[in-house]
Amino acid sequence: MDNALAPHATLLDDEGALTRLHPNYTWALRVGMLLRLVPLVIAALVVEVVLAEAAQSDPDLAALALVPQGGLSGAVMLAVLLLLIFVPQRRYNARGYQMSADRLRVVRGVLWHSDTVVPLSRVQHIDVHQGPVERFFGIATLTLHTAGTHNASVHLPGLGADLARAMREDIRAHIKRESL
């Protein structure tokens, strides 16, 4: 890390511009969301089949046959598709981080917004984690653990894998220097 930064570090402003996350993070979010929404699509298909059979066997329910075939599952799939396109994009836009000489600021949340600053001197230990989806997209999650009960671990997902490791080394160097 640039040591020349250090003396001015406390003067850095915490409302400054955020660094955006890796562009692939949007896609990782989409895959994660898709996996969670698949059961919904399956449920829609099952309901549709059951209703179609009920409409055939029971004359009282014949009105159900008026709904075009695939109408329900089609609507659900369209909704899922729209969600997949827009929600991860908004989530990505809402997230960001700001790394300075002595602190890391993590911002996230579309509806429930949170803006956390962790002073590097308070970091107990650091993790870099990659799940299967993250590995496929070449991104990683950096986690800072603090001794506080609130924000005991602060996650920063969607960093490029190399960047995440480099940041871990930076923070580690900072911890080492501070505790000497």
Add this chain to the structure above:
Amino acid sequence: MSSHLSTPRRTAPTSVVIGALGSVQNAILPALAIAFSGIGGSGRFGVAIAVAAAAIVIGTGLAYLGWRRLTYVVGEADIRVESGIISRAARSVPYERIQDVSLAEPLLARVFGLVAVKFETGAGGSEDITLAYVTTAEGSRLRQLVRERRDEEAVAKAAALAALAAPAPSEQPAGQVLFQMSPQRLITFGLFEFSLAVFAVLLGLLQYADNFVDISLWDARVWERWLSEQSTWVARIGPAAQVVGAIAAVFVLVVIGFATGLLRTITRDWGFVLERTARGFRRRRGLFTRTDVVMPVHRVQALAITTGPLRYRFGWRSLSFVSLASDNESASHAVAPFAQIEEIAPIASAAGFYLPDEATGWQRSSIAYRTDKAIGAALLFVVVAGVLALFAPMGWFLIPLGAALVAAALSLYEWELRRRHAIDDSQIFAMHGLLAPQLQIATRLKLHSVEIAQGPLARLRGYATLHLGLGGGEMAIRGLPLARARELRAKILTTITATDFAHI
């Protein structure tokens, strides 16, 4: 001398007796249940005795084996415990990781002169090593030893060896007493601890008994019959007697409530003494289970001063320390559970804190937050009033409407007089609470992170919650104007980044 260090030791043999007595305790309930249930017909008393005997024999055997198979070694750099009857576990705790050694004496152990020694590492809960039970002398020897080891590493080596060799190690000098509770104080405290919890326990026991006993407790018909019998009886004795009966019932309830509070308080806090020793704060309390806990001063992260609606009117407050070791509820760090503010101030200053005074620059939360909270408090009642206005007889809707007004007024009152915060050069104060003020005091330096959080409404209305990362506790200041939240965060971060404190 060094052979002392590596010799595996066992806990006191009498702890087997305590284990055996524990198994007797465990055997009683099932035996009673069998004796009073239908199992086994006429021979059920025989069955009950056999089951009890088997439980006692097995329990005692396990206690003995557990004792035989548990050894501990007080090593050069760590304490090692090997335990387990079938699968063996070996655990080592380095001295430098041991935050403190606490001693607990349950009633039975006290009878035999034993203590349970717990090496607290700050990991919390079951990760800590406990030696149950060793003799009182061995307990204080271990405590003394660990402290010397940890603190004065080079010098302590010789001292600890000497301590090991010496048959009776010298106890640490008695500290300065900061706070203690006389029996009179305990009785006053107990009266404020009025509690009807005993009825909940009784109900639970009844449900438990129902599983074994032949009374069909949850059969409505039984109660119906009983009620109809009782009500005809009650009707017969006339209205005057009914009033007398009701008063008597309330009286009994009140007496039981006070008695429960007194009993619980006296058993928990009997002989409460808080001292300031060289090692930190030492608290001893308890009538049957005597505990002796030491909290190092530098581990105190924040103070919490709480009070109740009634006791606040008499100036009674409770002071507790927030510290990393207090994650679990049982290890509560109440250091002055029932004290006047003049008694609390010296304890706070001994811990390196100070209480707010006239110079403290209290600030209120945002006005938008006040409005939203008041509307939120009244909203449910207003909805109910609306429904009643449509569907209930005339005038009914006035009741929830009145409730809505009261709720909104209380919310405004809380904002006006109770919800406030302040920051100065070294501390942050946060107060809230409707009927009684609850105060938290944290040091700016000992915070671990700062978060500004906003829900959808808060974003729209421009206020935020400031969450402070506090070791061993939560601290949040709600409803701050966004600019103020940012200002507080910037101030706190300036203090934090100026000093490294990750190693606490």
